Each structure stands twice: as structure tokens, then as C-alpha cells.
Amino acid sequence: MKSSSLPADILKIDKSFIDKMDESRSSRRYVSAIISIGHIMGFKVISEGAEKASQIDTLKDIGCDYVQGFVWGKPLTAEDAAKLVEATV
Numbered sequence: 001m002k003s004s005s006l007p008a009d010i011l012k013i014d015k016s017f018i019d020k021m022d023e024s025r026s027s028r029r030y031v032s033a034i035i036s037i038g039h040i041m042g043f044k045v046i047s048e049g050a051e052k053a054s055q056i057d058t059l060k061d062i063g064c065d066y067v068q069g070f071v072w073g074k075p076l077t078a079e080d081a082a083k084l085v086e087a088t089v
Helices: 015-021 025-040 053-061 078-088
Strands: 010-013 044-047
Touching: 010 025, 015 025, 015 053, 025 044, 025 053
Parallel strands: 010 044
Antiparallel strands: none
């Protein structure tokens, strides 16, 4: 059940939590707890800052809904993004 007092439907986990998640059992538990609390409140949860495939695997295992990060690539300029789209069409 989503909290009606909050004008949001997604909870974002900061990169600082994700950076330490695979190195520390307690950090992984913090991230898991954040995801659980978000789901209890009715939010989807997104983690930012994934830079390694192992982080994606861990986030999937603990129930994160969405992941963003440089693991898929660095931000592009508008021109480079246009070239990429044109090359795939």
C-alpha cells in the first residue's frame, strides 16, 4: 500500500550504498533493508551507480526493481546519442 502522504512512487538508493555492497555483508544488509522498506511502502526501488555485473546480480537477488549505472555505458553527448540511434535504425 503506497503512502498517500508522499508524492512519489519510486525510491532511489544512492550510489554510496551500492559501492560498498559487495565488499561488506552489513552494507548488503542495509541495501536489502532499504529495498524491503521501499516495497512495504508501496514503492518501486531503483539503485543508482552500478558499475559491476556483480552489483547487478546482488541487486537482483535482493529484489531491487530497477538498476542504473555506468555498467551499461557512460553518459553520451547529444550528438553521440543521435549517432548511436541513427546507427541502430
